[in-house]
Each structure stands twice: as C-alpha cells, then as structure tokens.
Amino acid sequence: AQTVTQSQPEMSVQEAETVTLSCTYDTSENNYYLFWYKQPPSRQMILVIRQEAYKQQNATENRFSVNFQKAAKSFSLKISDSQLGDTAMYFCAFMKYGTSYGKLTFGQGTILTVHP
Amino acid sequence: DAGITQSPRHKVTETGTPVTLRCHQTENHRYMYWYRQDPGHGLRLIHYSYGVKDTDKGEVSDGYSVSRSKTEDFLLTLESATSSQTSVYFCAISDRGDSYEQYFGPGTRLTVT
Numbered sequence: 001a002q003t004v005t006q007s008q009p010e011m012s013v014q015e016a017e018t019v020t021l022s023c024t025y026d027t028s029e030n031n032y033y034l035f036w037y038k039q040p041p042s043r044q045m046i047l048v049i050r051q052e053a054y055k056q057q058n059a060t061e062n063r064f065s066v067n068f069q070k071a072a073k074s075f076s077l078k079i080s081d082s083q084l085g086d087t088a089m090y091f092c093a094f095m096k097y098g099t100s101y102g103k104l105t106f107g108q109g110t111i112l113t114v115h116p
Numbered sequence: 117d118a119g120i121t122q123s124p125r126h127k128v129t130e131t132g133t134p135v136t137l138r139c140h141q142t143e144n145h146r147y148m149y150w151y152r153q154d155p156g157h158g159l160r161l162i163h164y165s166y167g168v169k170d171t172d173k174g175e176v177s178d179g180y181s182v183s184r185s186k187t188e189d190f191l192l193t194l195e196s197a198t199s200s201q202t203s204v205y206f207c208a209i210s211d212r213g214d215s216y217e218q219y220f221g222p223g224t225r226l227t228v229t
Contacts, residue, residue: 043204044220045206045220047217047218091159093159101147101166102149102210102212103149103161103164104159105175106151109158
C-alpha cells in the first residue's frame with residue numbers, strides 16, 4: 001500500500017514571496033503519478049499540477065512548479081509570486097500507474113495562508 | 117467546470133439511521149469515486165466505480181455501500197449511520213481512470229448526532 005505524508009500542517013507566506021510545500025511518499029511501485037490539489041475555503045478541489053514518475057523533468061504550471069526527487073520519494077510544490085488567492089489547503093496525492101482504476105491516495109494536507 | 121453535483125449539500129441525521137448521498141454527473145465519464153475528508157487524514161477513498169454496476173471497495177469502506185445503475189449516478193449509502201461517519205464527502209469523476217485529472221464535486225457535509 002502507498003502512503004503519502006505532508007509534514008507541514010500549516011504554512012504562511014507574504015504576498016509576492018515564494019513558498020515550498022513538502023510531500024514524501026512511500027511505494028514499491030516504479031511507475032506512478034503524483035499530484036498537487038488545492039482546496040480553497042469554497043471547499044472545491046482543484047488540480048494544480050501533475051508529475052509522471054517516468055519523467056525526469058519537473059512539471060511547471062505558471063507560478064507553480066515541483067521538485068520531484070524519485071530516489072528520495074519526495075515531491076515538493078513551489079509557489080512563486082504568492083497571491084492572496086493562493087490561500088488554501090494543499091494536498092499531495094499518489095496514483096499507481098496502470099490498472100489502479102485511478103485511485104488516489106492523499107496526504108493529510110497543508111494549510112497555506114498568504115498575507116498581504 | 118465539470119458537471120458534477122452532489123445532494124444533499126448538508127445533512128444532519130441521527131445515529132442508527134440510513135443515509136444516502138447522491139452524485140450526479142453530466143460528463144458521461146466512466147469512473148466515479150467517493151471520498152471522505154477528515155482533519156488530519158486528507159481525503160480517503162471509500163468506494164469507486166469503473167462502469168455501470170461495476171464497483172469496488174476503497175480503503176475505508178466499512179459501513180458504506182454504493183450503487184451505480186446508470187452512468188450518471190453514483191449513490192453512497194450509510195447503512196446505519198454512526199458518529200464516526202461525520203465527515204465531508206466528495207464525489208469525483210474521471211474519463212480515463214489512470215493518470216488523468218479527477219474532477220471533484222462540491223462536497224456534502226454530513227453530521228451524525
């Protein structure tokens with residue numbers, strides 16, 4: 001079974017600064033996908049970024065980028081130029097490649113607050 | 117936004133009563149999922165479906181059952197609600213079931229007193 005751990009229950013950052021959220025995972029699988037989801041106060045779950053484990057290049061989506069370290073089983077999310085709208089809970093999630101029916105395993109979440 | 121609705125959005129019920137939550141999609145996606153969200157646990161998979169009448173258990177399925185008689189609807193039933201089932205329940209859908217984004221519904225807050 002896979003486990004996902006987010007060791008930072010809460011983080012805060014000033015507007016326009018950069019913040020990094022940590023995520024580690026444990027799996028015996030070699031092929032898998034990793035995700036970061038955002039949940040703002042509206043409670044809606046929103047996909048932020050996705051990484052395929054077989055790709056060495058780190059994924060980037062505008063101000064969001066990841067640092068994927070496969071050997072260390074680490075998958076951190078960097079948010080650059082933080083904005084007030086980035087205030088949310090962020091979840092790291094794991095999906096096994098192939099016949100997993102798309103089942104996601106989530107971490108506990110990190111609450112990020114962006115201060116003006 | 118993906119067309120996913122959940123009903124009811126809020127419910128308060130008493131211990132021992134059966135409860136059914138409904139997830140309805142207009143996207144014709146094959147895969148549907150039920151998760152529960154609890155502080156300190158993130159989201160945990162309860163049950164999922166990979167087609168009409170095809171369902172299977174997730175990691176926290178005890179006390180829950182599901183049914184999917186048509187593509188657009190996925191029902192989650194708490195057979196006899198307990199206080200430990202107080203939670204926020206999310207439905208999600210996916211068209212591929214692997215690697216692809218899951219689209220989440222707005223959630224249902226259930227309180228069992």
